[in-house]
Amino acid sequence: MDVLTAIQSRRAIKNFDPEFVMPETDVHTILELATLAPTAFNIQNWRFVVVSDPELRKEIRAASWDQSQVTDASLFIILCADLHSWEKEPERYWKNADQPVRDFIVPAIRAYYENKPQVMRDEAMRSCGIAAQTIMLAANSLGYGACPMDGFNFDAVGKLIHLPEDHVVAMYVAIGKGIKDPWPRGGQLPMDEVVIRDRF
Numbered sequence: 001m002d003v004l005t006a007i008q009s010r011r012a013i014k015n016f017d018p019e020f021v022m023p024e025t026d027v028h029t030i031l032e033l034a035t036l037a038p039t040a041f042n043i044q045n046w047r048f049v050v051v052s053d054p055e056l057r058k059e060i061r062a063a064s065w066d067q068s069q070v071t072d073a074s075l076f077i078i079l080c081a082d083l084h085s086w087e088k089e090p091e092r093y094w095k096n097a098d099q100p101v102r103d104f105i106v107p108a109i110r111a112y113y114e115n116k117p118q119v120m121r122d123e124a125m126r127s128c129g130i131a132a133q134t135i136m137l138a139a140n141s142l143g144y145g146a147c148p149m150d151g152f153n154f155d156a157v158g159k160l161i162h163l164p165e166d167h168v169v170a171m172y173v174a175i176g177k178g179i180k181d182p183w184p185r186g187g188q189l190p191m192d193e194v195v196i197r198d199r200f
Contacts, residue, residue: 001141010136011185013145014069016176022074026142030075030175033138037131040123041109042093045085046131049078049161059160064152064172073174074144078157079132081124084166086113121168128170135173145178 001009031048039045051057054071060078061070070076082088090109094102113120136146149172158169 003137006137006140010140011145011182012147013174013176013178013180013182014147015178015180016069016072016074016145016174017179018072020074020177022144022176026144027075029142030135030138031077034131034135037127037134039127039130041086041090041105041112043085043090043109043123043127044093045081045083045124046127047080047082047167048131049080051076051078051161056160060152060157063156063160064149067149067151069147069149069174070172072176073147074176075139075174077135077173077175078161079128079170079173080161080163080167081128081170082164082167083117083120083124086110086120124168125170132171132173135175139173139175144175146173146175148173 027050031050034046034048035044037046051060057071057076060076061067064070086109090106091102093109094105097105113123132148136148139146152172154169157163161169163169
């Protein structure tokens with residue numbers, strides 16, 4: 001499937017076949033493509049918690065308004081972010097760059113994030129949002145349905161997955177074999193309402 005078709009045909013799938021088992025090669029492909037999603041300064045702050053344990057999935061579902069996607073999806077990913085990835089050996093994010101690039105970028109990373117908790121959190125959410133869209137388009141191109149999700153108790157889910165203190169939960173993406181057509185598109189706003197030229 002080409003990229004334009006993947007974007008145009010992507011929908012939030014709410015009902016998955018709970019018996020369908022996704023081939024491990026497809027799981028690997030989706031996760032590998034997720035790691036190519038862009039992040040500021042290439043800090044790769046996203047963390048993909050792949051929940052396979054059926055009992056843990058049930059507990060997460062209970063903390064997620066009993067949404068069936070949590071237990072029925074073939075691949076269930078909790079997108080989290082390491083708020084302090086910027087200071088954890090940042091040289092490794094640019095190890096393949098020429099020395100002048102490394103000398104410029106690596107100190108700039110610290111200058112951008114240090115003592116700026118809101119910037120760290122904002123960047124975490126941006127990174128996870130971009131990664132989620134990458135995951136959904138990859139899944140769609142492989143013939144799977146996917147659903148982005150944020151209807152859950154963030155604190156409860158963090159406890160269930162033993163989220164480290166310097167991490168945050170951003171959202172879920174549930175992926176699998178859809179068994180029900182999505183609702184018709186609710187209606188897109190006109191371009192002239194959402195596209196602003198130069199200034200509001």
